[in-house]
Amino acid sequence: MSDNRNMILAIVLSAIVLLGWSFISDRYFPTASEPSTKIVEGKQVPIPQPGEDPAADAPAAIRDRAVVLAETPRVAIESPRLRGSINLRGARVDDLVLTDYRQSLAEDSPFIRLLSPSGTSQAYFASFGWTGEGMTLPGPDTVWTASSTRLAPGNPVTLSWDNGQGQRFDIRLSVDDGYMFTADQRVSNSGTGAVAARPYALISRAEESEDPDSWTMHVGPIGVFNDAANYDWSYEDIAEEGDQRFSSTGGWLGFSDKYWLTALVPPQPADISAAFRRGANGGFQANYTVEPTIIAPGQAATHQSRLFAGAKEVELLAHYEDDLGIAKFDKAIDWGWFEWFMKPIFALLNWLFHALGNFGLAIICLTLIVRLLLFPIAQKQFKSMAAMRIVQPKMKAIQERWKDDKPRMQQEMxxxxxxEKVNPMAGCLPILLQIPIFYALYKVLMLAVEMRHEPFILWIKDLSAPDPMTPVNLFGYLDFTPPAFLALGILPILLGITMWLQFKLNPQPMDPVQKQVFSIMPWVFMFIMAPFAAGLQLYWTVSNILTIAQQKWLYSRHPQMKEAAEAK
Structure with a gap:
């Protein structure tokens, strides 16, 4: 009767853990990227993901993108990593796809579209211009004249417009072989009087990002002001609290998705006024301006700014930070408080990937390295745990003898x-040391675009997404998709089994409730880990296997420990 009661209590506690974790993870810890494949009748097929195309030609689109693009004169953008065009009406960079990244794993999947013109669904664009006094200024309907029909690395394009009153406006646009545009704005005054010009740059976004914003991953308005990163504002905050304004020397600002970034970079020594704003049409805008310049007749004023529009690749962001002097540009990736630890883990993992050519093998090698570094500590842990198994009968006797005198029981323990020279807390240290490594890998799998859509072997085609191969729907032969925490893939099942085997080698708790909880815990964690990235499941499973091997090796070296433990 008592055993049944303990089992029921353990099941209830496990259910509370499962339900509580589901709530916490949904709110604070997104588990993985959206699945990019699914299993249908035992075969893996890519999942179409039109939602990742912010301006898809679908019924939801306001207007067909091809029609909108054809309505205005344009300059083509052609670089090793970008394709698109610049709209000569309004001088907007509003048509951009990233040719290194596709929406899904399908070979014919469209490239990731980052920017799209006004008039289409989820319009998203950048623009450069001026405010000022004493002259007519170019506006959103101004049609500019281009010096070339093609913008490419080494082939800049100058957009020009004359207001007919003695002022000429030029925007010289150039692009590198990455994701950085440079805009040199120039106002020439050949009129009879002085004019005041104030350059600005803006990014306009019609809708919020489809990526979730969470405690561990910032998505939304982002910037560095006065050498400090700002992740404080969400789209909801801007919508509810109104414009948010900042004064800064240098820095940058824009909008961040999970993997992509669009950001304005003013001259780093310049004093700027920046803002995140809610547009009248319900969209969002990031913009900055500098102090106005008085331009005398016969004089000209220039201003240089930059636009980053692309993937948040760790090495590329660091390159722009170092070579262009952009303040804390690597903060575009929200590593969190433990950045000092996570970036070295990423650097090691990325180096292993380039050496081995497979991120799954890189994760396995990372696991081996971690286990080797922790080997001496783990040996002490296993010896202590083996000794604990030996002294458990004596501990049980003390508990029975002093069960009515807790202070005396503690003293005797x-x-x-x-x-006996044992330490009951020795087993905690290796676990505590692995927590930051585990969390760092979680963040890397969540945030690093370098991990996106990276395969391992067999059915694991995307290590940043959950394991798709689940027996719950008979490996796709049943036509239904189970909820994330019930979609037990092969890897989480292996994780549960290896954790159970590992617990079997550990000393059993003397408290019956604890014993029942520990017996169920591996299977609870199997469900908890099911929605997480396959790369994280792989790391934990391999770590469990190495732990079991190390425990077995210890018992082979010290057979008296195992014999004494079994004799009890």
């Missing part, structure tokens, strides 16, 4: 530990 401490005395026993000292006499």
């Amino acid at each position: 401490l005395k026993l530990y000292q006499e």
Whole structure:
């Protein structure tokens, strides 16, 4: 009867853990990227993901993108990593796809579209211009004249417009072989009087990002002001609280998705006024301006700014930060408080990937390296745990003898530990040391675009997404998709089994409730880990296997420990 009661209590506690974790993870810890494949009748097929195309030609689109693009004169953008065009009406960079990244794993999947013109669904664009006094200024309907029909690395394009009153406006646009545009704005005054010009740059976004914003991953308005990164504002905050304004020397600002970034970079020594704003049409805008310049007749004023529009690749962001002097540009990736630890883990993992050519093998090698570094500590842990198994009968006797005198029981327990030279807390240290490594890998799998859509072997085609191969729907032969926490893939099942085998080698708790909880815990964690990235499941499973091997090796070296433990 008592055993049944303990089992029921353990099941109830496990259910509370499962339900509580589901709530916490949904709110604070997004588990993985959206699945990019699914299993249908035992075969893996890519999942179409039109939602990743912010301006898809679908019924939801306001207007067909091809029609909108054809309505205005344009300059083509052609670089090793970008394709698109510049709209000569309004001088907007509003048509851009990233040719290194596709929406899904399908070979014919469209490239990731980052920017799209006004008039289409989820319009998203950047623009450069001026405010000022004493002259007519170019506006959103101004049609500019281009010096070339093609913008490419080494082939800049100058957009020009004359207001007919003695002022000429030029925007010289150039692009590198990455994701950085440079805009040199120039106002020439050949009129009879002085004019005041104030350059600005803006990014306009019609809708919020489809990526979730969470405690561990910032998505939304982002910037560095006065050498400090700002992740404080969400789209909801801007919508509810109104414009948010900042004064800064240098820095940058824009909008961040999970993997992509669009950001304005003013001259780093310049004093700027920046803002995140809610547009009258319900969209969002990031913009900055500098102090106005008085331009005398016969004089000209220039201003240089930059636009980053692309993937948040770690090495590329660091390159722009170092070579262009952009303040804390690497903060575009929200590593969090433990950045000092996570970036080295990423650097090691990325180096292993380039050396081995497979991120799954890189994760396995990372696991081996971690286990080797922790080997001496783990040996002490296993010896202590083996000794704990031996002294458990004595501990049980003390508990029975002093069950009505808790203080005396504690004293006798401490005395026993000292006499037998065992430490009941020794098993905690390796676990505590692995927590930051595990969390760092979680963040890397969540945030690093370098991990996106990277395969391992067999059915694991995307290590940043959950394991798709689940027996719950008979490997796709049943036509239904189970909820994330029930979609037990092969890897989470292996994780549960290896954790159970590992627990079997550990000393069993003397408290019956604890014993039941520990017996169920591996299977609870199997469900908890099911929605997480396959790369994280792989790391934990391999770590469990190495732990089991190390425990077995210890018992082979010290057979008296196992014999004494079994004799009890």
